[in-house]
Structures are given as C-alpha cells and as structure tokens.
Amino acid sequence: MTYELDRDTAVTSLGDGRYAAELAPGWVVGGGVNGGYVLATLANAVAAELGALVPEKQHVDPFSVTSHFVTPASPGPAVVTCELVRSGGRFSTVRATLSQEVDGALVPRIATHSTFGNLDTAHDERSDAEAASLGLALEPPVLxxxxxxxxxxxxxxxxxxxxxxxxxxxxxxxxxxxxxxxxxxxxxxxxxxxxxxxxxxxxxxxxxxxxxxxxxxxxxxxxxxxxxxxxxxxxxxxxxxxxxxxxxxxxxxxxxxxxxxxxxxxxxxxxxxxxxxxxxxxxxx
Amino acid sequence: MTYELDRDTAVTSLGDGRYAAELAPGWVVGGGVNGGYVLATLANAVAAELGALVPEKQHVDPFSVTSHFVTPASPGPAVVTCELVRSGGRFSTVRATLSQEVDGALVPRIATHSTFGNLDTAHDERSDAEAASLGLALEPPVLxxxxxxxxxxxxxxxxxxxxxxxxxxxxxxxxxxxxxxxxxxxxxxxxxxxxxxxxxxxxxxxxxxxxxxxxxxxxxxxxxxxxxxxxxxxxxxxxxxxxxxxxxxxxxxxxxxxxxxxxxxxxxxxxxxxxxxxxxxxxxx
CATH class of the missing domain: 2.40.160.210 (Acyl-CoA thioesterase, double hotdog domain)
Structure with missing residues (x-):
C-alpha cells in the first residue's frame, strides 16, 4: 500500500540537482497549497540529492529547514532545484528552491536552506547522558x-x-x-x-x-x-x-x-x- | 563620530550583487567571530543590494533572516554574494552567502535568506487596531x-x-x-x-x-x-x-x-x- 503523503510528495530526478514534483490538489487549503506539504516535497528532493552526492554519510534526516514563502503554490507540476552549500562529517547544508511555471516563466514558491544529518548517529553518548541528567525537556500539554x-x-x-x-x-x-x-x-x-x-x-x-x-x-x-x-x-x-x-x-x-x-x-x-x-x-x- | 558596529560591518559593492567586508578582530569570541556580528555584516550587504535593485520600495529593514552556520568565520576579508529571489510590494527576499578565502578557495561561512520590508509602512492601521485590542504582547522579565x-x-x-x-x-x-x-x-x-x-x-x-x-x-x-x-x-x-x-x-x-x-x-x-x-x-x- 502507498500512503497519500508518500505518493503526493514523490520527486523524480531530472539531473543537475533538479527534481520534478507534482503538487496534489488534495493538499489545498483556501487559495493555496499547504506550506508544510510543499516543504515535505522539497525535503524529499534534498534527501535524494544528498543520497546522490554523499551517500556514504547517510545524511537522511532534516535537522533544520528554513523556508521563505515568496509566492503561494498551486496544485500541479513543480521543480525543486538543489545546490549543496557544504557537507561536513555530521551535517550537510543544501540550498533548495521549489518553483512552478507561470506563463512560461519559472516562479519561486519557497526558497530554503536545509541542514540534514542523521538523527540516529549525530549525537554522542556523553552529551546524551549529560542531557538526561539535566532533565530539561519541554513537557507536552495534558489533553x-x-x-x-x-x-x-x-x-x-x-x-x-x-x-x-x-x-x-x-x-x-x-x-x-x-x-x-x-x-x-x-x-x-x-x-x-x-x-x-x-x-x-x-x-x-x-x-x-x-x-x-x-x-x-x-x-x-x-x-x-x-x-x-x-x-x-x-x-x-x-x-x-x-x-x-x-x-x-x-x-x-x-x-x-x-x-x-x-x-x-x-x-x-x-x-x-x-x-x-x-x-x-x-x-x- | 563613527560607532564600532558601523565601522566593522561596513560593506563595499564589487558589482553583480557581490560585496566586500572586513571581519574585525574585536568581535572574536573563543575560536571564531561572533555569529550575530557576521549576520549584521551580511544584512548590510542585503540592504545595499535592495537599495540598488528596488530603491523605490524602501525595503530597508530585516523582518526575517535565516542563517545556516556552515563553517566558523575568522577575522579578515570576506565577501557577501547576494541574489534577489523575489521582490513584492511589501517584502523582498534575498539569498546571501558570506564566504572567506581559505587556501585560494572561497569557503561559505553562513548561508542565508532574508526577507526585508519596511517596519514603518509594512503594516496597516486596521490590523494595528485589532492587535492592540487583543493586548497580546510578550512581556519583558522584571529585572x-x-x-x-x-x-x-x-x-x-x-x-x-x-x-x-x-x-x-x-x-x-x-x-x-x-x-x-x-x-x-x-x-x-x-x-x-x-x-x-x-x-x-x-x-x-x-x-x-x-x-x-x-x-x-x-x-x-x-x-x-x-x-x-x-x-x-x-x-x-x-x-x-x-x-x-x-x-x-x-x-x-x-x-x-x-x-x-x-x-x-x-x-x-x-x-x-x-x-x-x-x-x-x-x-x-
């Protein structure tokens, strides 16, 4: 079985750091497509690009994604352009823009940088133990x-x-x-x-x-x-x-x-x- | 009189969206240059670039600056490369990277997007009145x-x-x-x-x-x-x-x-x- 989110955020490599996506109408709210959904689509392209460029590092998880929403996205084809800024031992940073064609011109929808790493291996045991001893963790509300x-x-x-x-x-x-x-x-x-x-x-x-x-x-x-x-x-x-x-x-x-x-x-x-x-x-x- | 911050964050246009800066040793802490100082230097370049590209809009103030710190900056020459992502009526978004030369190669220090506007004119009176009626404003601590x-x-x-x-x-x-x-x-x-x-x-x-x-x-x-x-x-x-x-x-x-x-x-x-x-x-x- 394929889940909706996986089907609707899938990307296809076009080469040179470019990925094709298809923003699905099911994620529309009011006049535009939900921002978080657009972001997840873009993040899939970033993960694919890091998997292609630095596969040995396994930088598969987003740690920080910063996005400026410059124009509202619409359902339909989109392209994500990725560019590696820097790849280090624990983290890699990628610049990525999701754009859509409007009247023959490619118009940016969200302009982002993402720092990816690996949530399973990025931290070390010593800092984990220190963090645990502090007991500093934001508590969820009681519902x-x-x-x-x-x-x-x-x-x-x-x-x-x-x-x-x-x-x-x-x-x-x-x-x-x-x-x-x-x-x-x-x-x-x-x-x-x-x-x-x-x-x-x-x-x-x-x-x-x-x-x-x-x-x-x-x-x-x-x-x-x-x-x-x-x-x-x-x-x-x-x-x-x-x-x-x-x-x-x-x-x-x-x-x-x-x-x-x-x-x-x-x-x-x-x-x-x-x-x-x-x-x-x-x-x- | 020239204040330290203005002197030490000054930028000079090199054309094509590129700006020269000189990171001053007075802003060093431990092994690197303070991040906020580097950010202010970069923001001066973004403001200059918007002043050159869309002077009539008066988008002189940073509203949101997102920065990924990819390598630590050092005192000395730096270059800020700016690229306009989108300029709208109230806001303009610029991609800017501050880099420094290391062994002949330009190494990125911070990779950013900034959304600039004008703090004096961006809002409208109706929303101001509505906001005031809510009284929703984070209170400062008592010191x-x-x-x-x-x-x-x-x-x-x-x-x-x-x-x-x-x-x-x-x-x-x-x-x-x-x-x-x-x-x-x-x-x-x-x-x-x-x-x-x-x-x-x-x-x-x-x-x-x-x-x-x-x-x-x-x-x-x-x-x-x-x-x-x-x-x-x-x-x-x-x-x-x-x-x-x-x-x-x-x-x-x-x-x-x-x-x-x-x-x-x-x-x-x-x-x-x-x-x-x-x-x-x-x-x-």
Missing part, C-alpha cells in the same frame, strides 16, 4: 483522550470544499482551544490537539515538516478567521518520532505591526519533543 | 536596575583575552541567571539582562541581529561551559527599537540528542518586543 476531543474533519461541508486538506489529517482538537469553531475564540492564541495522518501513515522526520504546519492558523483562536500568509517558517526536527498519536501545539505570544509569530511544538506518542517550528506570518486582513 | 546587575565586562583577564567581543557590549546580567560565573549555574537554562552596545550606539533593526546573539550560550547556565556551535539561527525583527537599555533573554527548554534550541527575546527600553530568534546549537562537548 483529554482523542475520543473526547473534536475531530477536525467535522467541519461544515462548504468549508471542506475549499479545504480538501482536512481529509488528509486526523487532527483532534483540545475542546477549549477550538471554541472558535462555535464563534467563541478563547483569545489566548493557542490551538492544540492530537495529530495523525488520516491514512495512519506513521510519522517520520520528513512528515514532521507537515505536522508543524497542520493546524489552522492560531489567529483563528484570536477571532481573526481568514488566511494568514506565512512569510517564513523554520522547522527543527529534534528526534525520530515513535509510532502513534502525536501532540501538536500552536501558540502566539505577540501580534503587532501586522505580523505574528506562530510557535509549534510536536511531541510523539511517548511524550518526547520531536519537532519545533516558528513561523512569521501576516495577520489576516 | 533589578542595571546598576544592580552584573557587568559582563567584569570577567577574568585571561577570559577577556580570548573574548575581545566582551568589550563591544555593555551587558548587565540579572544576578540569579549569571551564577555560573561563580561556578553555581542555576541549571534552569536561562540567562537574561540589560543590553547596550559599549559605545552607546543606538540600536536599530540591523543591530538587533547582533543583540540576539550577544549573550553567552545558555548552556553556561546548565553547567556546560565551552563553545556551543550554532547550526542555524533565525531572527525576526518585530519593531524598530526605542533608544535606551534593551532587555535580552536567552532560554532553552529541551537539551537532547546532542542539540539544544536557544530562544532569544529582545525588548526595547519601552518594554516592546522588538526581536525574537531561535537557534539550534550543538551541546558543548
């Missing part, structure tokens, strides 16, 4: 059981029509952070819940790039419905996730000057912090 | 007066020899978060204090790129002295800072797998959040 949370797929039909993306996810919102669905946003700037992919594809480091952008904009909880375009999103993958329900939290602390930051933390089913991201986004108009 | 804090320049002479950087800053540490200086780290993963440049140069958006990397690694407060190399640092400038003492806070919440994130928040003298950054860094060995 009601998934069956007591609100299913993101229970959305009005007319909303689902413009957001086929909802069918890709099995998000269950923590009820107090989803009261905006009933017109009562908490105004705390917090949305959290359980997360899995709808077809139960197990999460892995590249899928975490989707997870960090899977919840609705945290501005929904501030009484600002509408599209909140991302200017820039940086994702850090901190560990390989264990199977099962993940927990995702989106939070903002400062809305000012027409912009807000959206911090996302993701924990795996074992309660381990596996990814963090921050995006700078435009306040909905 | 003792600067004169009751610990001067970062009061360091042992042998330490100051390997860290001339200390003479550039007028940092005053909040005492409980600087007890590592006496061998008693709090182990909370928190360092905070007042900040100004030593020569009282007023802070501006580009100087904030220095401020977010101006405190020692937060691992000092975890009982891990030593160099904590940055893999990647993303800085967001949120507002133009008011004159006077800034407040800077460095914090980590998860040390694991040989890595930690270091979050930095900066407030201006009026208590307004003016910059945020997160870096992913290697735990000191």
């Amino acid at each position: 009601p059981a998934p069956e007591d949370c609100l299913d993101s797929q229970d959305a009005p039909e007319d909303f689902k029509k413009i957001a086929p993306l909802l069918d890709r996810f099995g998000t269950r919102f923590d009820p107090p952070t989803a009261a905006w669905r009933d017109g009562n946003p908490s105004r705390r700037g917090l949305i959290q819940g359980w997360f899995k992919l709808a077809d139960d594809r197990p999460l892995d480091p590249i899928a975490l790039l989707v997870v960090v952008d899977a919840l609705p904009p945290v501005t929904f909880d501030l009484g600002m419905p509408g599209w909140a375009p991302t200017l820039e999103l940086t994702a850090h993958v901190r560990a390989r996730p264990a199977p099962g329900w993940a927990i995702v939290r989106h939070q903002t602390r400062t809305v000012a000057g027409g912009l807000f930051e959206e911090d996302c933390d993701v924990w795996d089913a074992g309660g381990r912090l596996v990814a963090q991201s921050r995006q700078l986004a435009l306040q909905p108009r | 003792p007066a600067p004169e009751d804090c610990l001067d970062s320049q009061d360091a042992p002479e042998d330490f100051k020899k390997i860290a001339p950087l200390l003479d550039r800053f007028g940092t005053r540490f909040d005492p409980p978060t600087a007890a590592w200086r006496d061998g008693n780290p709090s182990r909370r993963g928190l360092i905070q204090g007042w900040f100004k440049l030593a020569d009282d140069r007023p802070l501006d958006p580009i100087a904030l790129l220095v401020v977010v990397d101006a405190l020692p690694p937060v691992t000092f407060d975890l009982g891990m002295p030593g160099w904590a190399p940055t893999l990647e640092l993303t800085a967001h400038v949120r507002a133009r800072p008011a004159p006077g003492w800034a407040i800077v806070r460095h914090q980590t919440r998860t040390v694991a797998g040989g890595l930690f994130e270091e979050d930095c928040d900066v407030w201006d003298a009026g208590g307004r959040l003016v910059a945020q950054s997160r870096q992913l860094a290697l735990q000191p060995r």
Whole structure:
C-alpha cells in the first residue's frame, strides 16, 4: 500500500540537482497549497540529492529547514532545484528552491536552506547522558483522550470544499482551544490537539515538516478567521518520532505591526519533543 | 563620530550583487567571530543590494533572516554574494552567502535568506487596531536596575583575552541567571539582562541581529561551559527599537540528542518586543 503523503510528495530526478514534483490538489487549503506539504516535497528532493552526492554519510534526516514563502503554490507540476552549500562529517547544508511555471516563466514558491544529518548517529553518548541528567525537556500539554476531543474533519461541508486538506489529517482538537469553531475564540492564541495522518501513515522526520504546519492558523483562536500568509517558517526536527498519536501545539505570544509569530511544538506518542517550528506570518486582513 | 558596529560591518559593492567586508578582530569570541556580528555584516550587504535593485520600495529593514552556520568565520576579508529571489510590494527576499578565502578557495561561512520590508509602512492601521485590542504582547522579565546587575565586562583577564567581543557590549546580567560565573549555574537554562552596545550606539533593526546573539550560550547556565556551535539561527525583527537599555533573554527548554534550541527575546527600553530568534546549537562537548 502507498500512503497519500508518500505518493503526493514523490520527486523524480531530472539531473543537475533538479527534481520534478507534482503538487496534489488534495493538499489545498483556501487559495493555496499547504506550506508544510510543499516543504515535505522539497525535503524529499534534498534527501535524494544528498543520497546522490554523499551517500556514504547517510545524511537522511532534516535537522533544520528554513523556508521563505515568496509566492503561494498551486496544485500541479513543480521543480525543486538543489545546490549543496557544504557537507561536513555530521551535517550537510543544501540550498533548495521549489518553483512552478507561470506563463512560461519559472516562479519561486519557497526558497530554503536545509541542514540534514542523521538523527540516529549525530549525537554522542556523553552529551546524551549529560542531557538526561539535566532533565530539561519541554513537557507536552495534558489533553483529554482523542475520543473526547473534536475531530477536525467535522467541519461544515462548504468549508471542506475549499479545504480538501482536512481529509488528509486526523487532527483532534483540545475542546477549549477550538471554541472558535462555535464563534467563541478563547483569545489566548493557542490551538492544540492530537495529530495523525488520516491514512495512519506513521510519522517520520520528513512528515514532521507537515505536522508543524497542520493546524489552522492560531489567529483563528484570536477571532481573526481568514488566511494568514506565512512569510517564513523554520522547522527543527529534534528526534525520530515513535509510532502513534502525536501532540501538536500552536501558540502566539505577540501580534503587532501586522505580523505574528506562530510557535509549534510536536511531541510523539511517548511524550518526547520531536519537532519545533516558528513561523512569521501576516495577520489576516 | 563613527560607532564600532558601523565601522566593522561596513560593506563595499564589487558589482553583480557581490560585496566586500572586513571581519574585525574585536568581535572574536573563543575560536571564531561572533555569529550575530557576521549576520549584521551580511544584512548590510542585503540592504545595499535592495537599495540598488528596488530603491523605490524602501525595503530597508530585516523582518526575517535565516542563517545556516556552515563553517566558523575568522577575522579578515570576506565577501557577501547576494541574489534577489523575489521582490513584492511589501517584502523582498534575498539569498546571501558570506564566504572567506581559505587556501585560494572561497569557503561559505553562513548561508542565508532574508526577507526585508519596511517596519514603518509594512503594516496597516486596521490590523494595528485589532492587535492592540487583543493586548497580546510578550512581556519583558522584571529585572533589578542595571546598576544592580552584573557587568559582563567584569570577567577574568585571561577570559577577556580570548573574548575581545566582551568589550563591544555593555551587558548587565540579572544576578540569579549569571551564577555560573561563580561556578553555581542555576541549571534552569536561562540567562537574561540589560543590553547596550559599549559605545552607546543606538540600536536599530540591523543591530538587533547582533543583540540576539550577544549573550553567552545558555548552556553556561546548565553547567556546560565551552563553545556551543550554532547550526542555524533565525531572527525576526518585530519593531524598530526605542533608544535606551534593551532587555535580552536567552532560554532553552529541551537539551537532547546532542542539540539544544536557544530562544532569544529582545525588548526595547519601552518594554516592546522588538526581536525574537531561535537557534539550534550543538551541546558543548
């Protein structure tokens, strides 16, 4: 069986660091294609390029991916252009841009750098022991059981029509952070819940790039419905996730000057912090 | 009068998006040149390039700068290569790499994308009013007066020899978060204090790129002295800072797998959040 995410983020080498992709209509939300999905597609190209250039290093996992969203992506063909910046012993950094053809010209959608390594071998035992002795690890929020949370797929039909993306996810919102669905946003700037992919594809480091952008904009909880375009999103993958329900939290602390930051933390089913991201986004108009 | 930061981050156009810089020895700390200083130098080149390419847009301020630190920079000549990714109405995105010549080859030090705009005009009045009505703004920590804090320049002479950087800053540490200086780290993963440049140069958006990397690694407060190399640092400038003492806070919440994130928040003298950054860094060995 092929999972949706694998099928829809597949890339094909065109040589010279160029990869062809096909952005699928199932990941559309509102006017554009979901940013995390575009990022995972691009990351597949980066992984393939590193596999071709420095196969012996096994730099297969994204540690940090920084993305500037310069224009909104559309469903359809796309090309990812990769260029190796530097390959060291533990990490390799690749510059990659995903572009789409518009009226015969190649228009950049996201411009990125990614630092890849290997989550299984990058760290050393001494630092692991030291870290464990500190006990410094961001704790997940305490949530009601998934069956007591609100299913993101229970959305009005007319909303689902413009957001086929909802069918890709099995998000269950923590009820107090989803009261905006009933017109009562908490105004705390917090949305959290359980997360899995709808077809139960197990999460892995590249899928975490989707997870960090899977919840609705945290501005929904501030009484600002509408599209909140991302200017820039940086994702850090901190560990390989264990199977099962993940927990995702989106939070903002400062809305000012027409912009807000959206911090996302993701924990795996074992309660381990596996990814963090921050995006700078435009306040909905 | 010329301030140190302006003199030491000056760039000269070489044409074709290339800019010459000279990294000054005064910004060295331990084995390398301070990352925030290198970033400010690069940002000056990006600002110059945008001033040359799209002068009418006045995209003079960094909103988001994402930087992958691929090799440590040294004092001496450097070149910044800029390439415009996309210029829109409110924002322009530039890809820029700062490199240095080593044995006749140009070696990249930091590989970046920057989204610039104009902090005075990017936002609209309606979103400002909406944001104000929310009252959502990260509050600065309450600190003792600067004169009751610990001067970062009061360091042992042998330490100051390997860290001339200390003479550039007028940092005053909040005492409980600087007890590592006496061998008693709090182990909370928190360092905070007042900040100004030593020569009282007023802070501006580009100087904030220095401020977010101006405190020692937060691992000092975890009982891990030593160099904590940055893999990647993303800085967001949120507002133009008011004159006077800034407040800077460095914090980590998860040390694991040989890595930690270091979050930095900066407030201006009026208590307004003016910059945020997160870096992913290697735990000191």
